[in-house]
Amino acid sequence: MEREAFARAATRVLDLAAGALSPRDVPIQTLVGHGSPARVLIEAADGADVVVVGSRGLSGLAGLLLGSVSAHLVHHCPCPVVVIRHPATA
Structure with missing residues (x-):
């Protein structure tokens, strides 16, 4: 899979996982890196x-x-x- 397509897919999965976390008052920073x-x-x-x-x-x-x-x-x-x-x- 090309790097950009992989990064987009990984970002979608990471955003879903971070959105499912609680409590919402804890700041979370996510990163997709290579x-x-x-x-x-x-x-x-x-x-x-x-x-x-x-x-x-x-x-x-x-x-x-x-x-x-x-x-x-x-x-x-x-x-x-x-x-x-x-x-x-x-």
């Missing part, structure tokens, strides 16, 4: 209060470890990072 996920997120985090990411949802021994993107963010992000685990893997 490149290394950790690098894109760290660049976007400049000036942010917090970065919230989800886990991959692994279970068992692998579920006890952070993914490579989460681990990189925790160590290099310019603001606090919150990693949310799926309830089935928590």
Whole structure:
């Protein structure tokens, strides 16, 4: 899929997901970027209060470890990072 078409589709999905969140009084900034996920997120985090990411949802021994993107963010992000685990893997 070409990059622009992918970005439009990703933006639609992201807007729907952000619109479903509550409470509405918490400001949420969304971004569709291209490149290394950790690098894109760290660049976007400049000036942010917090970065919230989800886990991959692994279970068992692998579920006890952070993914490579989460681990990189925790160590290099310019603001606090919150990693949310799926309830089935928590």
